[in-house]
Every structure is written in structure tokens, then in C-alpha cells.
Amino acid sequence: MSPTASKSDTPLQVIDNATCTFCGCVCDDIQLHHDEMRIHKAKKACVLGSAWFLNHTAEKKYPSALIDGKEATVDEAIEEAARLLHEADMPLVYGMSNTTCEAQKECAALADSLGGLLDSHTSL
Amino acid sequence: MGGKVTCTLGEVKQRADFIIYWGGNPAECHPRHFSKYTLMQKSKFLPKGRKDRTMVLVDIRETKSVKASDIFLQVRPGKDFELITILRALVKEQQVTDEQIEETGLSREALNDLVSRMKAAKFGCMFFGMGLSMTRGKHMNSAALLTLAAEMNAFTKFVAMPMRGHGNVTGADVIMRWQTGFPFGISFNRGYPRYNPGEFSTIDVLVRGDCDAAFIIGADPGGTMPQPAINHLKRIPTIVLDPHITHTSKLARVHITTAAQGIAAPGTAYRMDEIPMPLKPALKSPYPSDEEVVRRINEAIAKKPFWLPEGSMPQMVTEQV
Numbered sequence: 001m002s003p004t005a006s007k008s009d010t011p012l013q014v015i016d017n018a019t020c021t022f023c024g025c026v027c028d029d030i031q032l033h034h035d036e037m038r039i040h041k042a043k044k045a046c047v048l049g050s051a052w053f054l055n056h057t058a059e060k061k062y063p064s065a066l067i068d069g070k071e072a073t074v075d076e077a078i079e080e081a082a083r084l085l086h087e088a089d090m091p092l093v094y095g096m097s098n099t100t101c102e103a104q105k106e107c108a109a110l111a112d113s114l115g116g117l118l119d120s121h122t123s124l
Numbered sequence: 125m126g127g128k129v130t131c132t133l134g135e136v137k138q139r140a141d142f143i144i145y146w147g148g149n150p151a152e153c154h155p156r157h158f159s160k161y162t163l164m165q166k167s168k169f170l171p172k173g174r175k176d177r178t179m180v181l182v183d184i185r186e187t188k189s190v191k192a193s194d195i196f197l198q199v200r201p202g203k204d205f206e207l208i209t210i211l212r213a214l215v216k217e218q219q220v221t222d223e224q225i226e227e228t229g230l231s232r233e234a235l236n237d238l239v240s241r242m243k244a245a246k247f248g249c250m251f252f253g254m255g256l257s258m259t260r261g262k263h264m265n266s267a268a269l270l271t272l273a274a275e276m277n278a279f280t281k282f283v284a285m286p287m288r289g290h291g292n293v294t295g296a297d298v299i300m301r302w303q304t305g306f307p308f309g310i311s312f313n314r315g316y317p318r319y320n321p322g323e324f325s326t327i328d329v330l331v332r333g334d335c336d337a338a339f340i341i342g343a344d345p346g347g348t349m350p351q352p353a354i355n356h357l358k359r360i361p362t363i364v365l366d367p368h369i370t371h372t373s374k375l376a377r378v379h380i381t382t383a384a385q386g387i388a389a390p391g392t393a394y395r396m397d398e399i400p401m402p403l404k405p406a407l408k409s410p411y412p413s414d415e416e417v418v419r420r421i422n423e424a425i426a427k428k429p430f431w432l433p434e435g436s437m438p439q440m441v442t443e444q445v
């Protein structure tokens with residue numbers, strides 16, 4: 001990470017060889033120019049990849065958590081999620097496309113401890 | 125996918141002089157596949173890069189990828205399995221009738237030419253997309269293509285690889301295989317993992333109404349699945365983890381906003397050739413990562429009593445064995 005000059009006065013930070021996870025190519029040669037709030041440039045990324053990098057910001061755009069449509073804290077939402085899943089006889093754990101392997105491993109543990117179902121996008 | 129004949133994209137980049145894309149549109153769905161891995165790169169074995177490689181595209185319609193191809197074969201929709209089977213026969217110089225070839229929408233000359241080129245290649249690679257694996261025949265199509273790749277090895281080096289999209293689906297396959305022995309469609313309801321797509325796969329489970337809660341992470345079935353499946357998600361308590369408020373979040377009982385992988389959350393993602401890549405997040409998110417939230421849900425559940433009635437605990441490999 002080294003600061004470089006940019007068109008605006010605030011120097012952007014640069015990350016070399018960042019990884020794009022938008023498609024299965026998982027290009028790992030992207031150069032990201034960012035100011036900690038948003039990514040301004042994603043060099044070497046294709047149109048899909050730059051859209052993916054430039055559309056996410058570190059702003060708090062959404063509430064941390066929602067329970068029945070009402071804003072809640074993450075702690076409350078985690079407790080409520082655990083309660084609903086534990087009460088269920090046959091809970092389903094599904095998805096895992098847009099997430100990390102570390103989270104996927106936790107999902108496998110979740111389905112295991114619940115005695116539930118575990119499935120991904122692959123089955124579609 | 126056990127026993128699949130495949131390789132890494134690095135090998136394709138270095139060695140593949142004959143490339144077939146089947147049922148996919150890499151120009152628009154995997155934009156850097158050509159330039160980074162398959163067509164444009166020069167290597168020790170293919171010093172002239174693109175000129176040393178031949179690219180064949182098989183699809184039901186003309187897409188933007190046609191421009192990048194040397195040969196385009198337009199197969200009749202739903203006839204991929206037939207075409208692969210005919211190719212397998214032609215490769216082995218078995219009899220194929222004109223009617224059988226006509227059914228696929230292609231000519232005998234085109235297929236003979238393809239087969240002779242395949243045999244003449246030094247290193248062939250077939251990439252297959254959702255146009256093959258998600259249409260009539262589904263996984264039987266993929267299996268047939270993988271068999272063709274395996275059989276081609278009687279003549280020359282040939283491999284096949286699925287073109288995976290959607291972020292880290294490859295990782296999901298790999299992690300589930302590692303943790304349970306199966307890639308998807310798993311049930312733990314007997315206390316150990318069982319695999320049965322069709323019975324335990326999500327669409328079937330939701331349409332039949334078999335599950336009574338759903339935990340959705342890194343996916344938006346509320347925007348993509350058939351209506352009966354969505355209706356069931358509305359009926360049962362659904363929990364969503366996503367960086368955005370999605371269609372599914374709107375029908376869910378609980379939504380937790382998480383940091384986007386690779387942008388604000390660190391971790392690992394798998395490339396389509398099953399090579400793990402470390403992520404380098406640039407931003408600091410105000411939200412927790414998926415990993416952290418799921419781990420905390422697991423901890424909260426661990427404090428509650430185990431789900432089986434007392435006395436029927438399955439023999440698990442735990443401390444008190």
C-alpha cells in the first residue's frame with residue numbers, strides 16, 4: 001500500500017494484486033485505488049469486475065439488522081436467528097455463492113449441528 | 125465430479141492448443157477468460173499465442189463469443205447430449221446414421237472435421253457452461269462431456285472443466301466435499317451427511333414445502349427461484365445474510381447486513397479450476413463478515429440443547445467417546 005497522487009487532493013491508497021470474486025475467473029491481478037470509503041479505480045478488471053468493485057462502499061447504507069422488518073442490533077438478530085433455526089425440525093442452509101470459504105465452513109457446521117439440509121447454487 | 129479429467133487454468137494457458145467452449149458465453153460472462161487463460165496468452169509451448177490455438181464454440185445461438193472463435197457449431201436446442209454421444213461414436217469410428225446427425229442441426233463434414241482436429245491437437249480442453257449443464261439432460265450432459273474428454277485420452281491429452289460463475293460457488297463445492305464428502309444436496313437429519321439431489325436440493329425441498337426454516341447466505345433465491353419456492357420461503361421463518369437488502373431479505377424474518385467478500389471481508393475464494401485464492405479487501409466495512417456472524421449463530425445454538433430427544437444421540441466423534 002503506498003499513497004499516490006490522484007486528481008483530487010486526497011491521495012488514494014493502492015492495493016496491488018487484489019482478487020476479484022465476481023465471476024469464476026477470480027482474477028488476482030487487480031490494482032485497487034481506494035480512499036477507505038470507496039474504491040475509485042479497479043485497474044485490469046473487466047467491466048463486470050469494475051462495476052463490482054466500484055459499487056460497494058464502506059458507507060452504512062443499510063441498517064445492521066432487521067427482525068420482522070424492524071431495525072435491530074446484530075446481537076439481537078443473531079439470537080433470534082439461532083432461536084428460529086433451533087426451533088425448526090428441518091432447517092435449510094442454502095446459498096454460499098457470494099461468500100468466503102471460511103464462512104462456508106461455518107455454514108456446514110451450522111447445518112450439521114441443526115441436523116438440517118445443506119445446499120448450494122450448484123444444485124439448481 | 126469424481127474421476128473428472130481436468131487440469132488447472134495455468135496448464136491451459138501454457139499448453140492448450142485446442143479449446144472448445146460448450147454452452148457458454150465467456151465474452152460476456154467471464155470477460156477475461158480468453159485474455160488471461162485460454163486464447164491470447166503466449167507461452168513456451170505456444171509461442172505465437174492466439175495463432176497457435178484453435179477455438180471452437182458450440183452453442184444454440186450466436187453470442188458475442190462467436191467473434192472470438194475459429195469455428196462456431198450451432199447445435200439445435202436440447203440436442204447437446206445427442207451431439208456429444210455422436211462425437212463419442214465418431215471418435216471411435218463407430219457407425220452414425222445421417223438422421224442421427226441431422227437431428228443435432230449439424231453436418232457430417234463439420235463433425236468429422238471437429239473430430240480430426242480434436243485428435244490432431246496436442247492438448248485439448250473443453251469448457252462447459254450452463255447452456256450445457258442447466259438445459260435438457262442437465263448433469264447427464266456434463267457427465268457425457270467429461271466421458272468424451274476421458275475417451276479422447278486414447279488419442280491425445282484432453283481435459284474438461286466447468287465454467288463456474290457466481291462468485292465462490294466452486295468454493296462451496298470444495299468446502300462441502302471436504303466437510304461432508306458430498307458437493308451439494310446434503311441432509312444431516314440422521315445425524316450424519318447423506319447426499320441425494322432431487323430430494324435434498326433446495327428447489328425441490330422448497331416446492332414440496334419440506335423445510336420449516338431457511339438460512340440463506342450469499343444468494344438471493346427470492347429473486348431467482350420459481351414462485352412456489354418463494355412462497356414457501358415466505359411461509360417459514362427465513363434468515364438472510366447479505367451485504368444488501370435483497371428480494372429475499374424483504375420476505376425474511378431476520379436480515380443481517382454483512383461485509384462484501386473480497387471488498388470489505390477477508391478470506392479465501394476458489395477459482396473455477398479449484399485453485400484457492402486469498403482475498404485482499406480494500407475497505408473497512410461497518411458490518412461484520414459472514415464468517416463472524418455464522419460463527420456467532422453457531423455459538424448461540426451450541427448453548428441450546430441438542431436437537432435429538434434424550435437418549436438417541438448419534439454416536440459422534442466428540443470428547444466423551
Ligand code: SF4
Nearest residue numbers: 020023026027046049
Ligand atoms: S475481473 Fe472480470 S473476469 Fe476477472 S474475476 Fe472479475 S469479473 Fe471475472
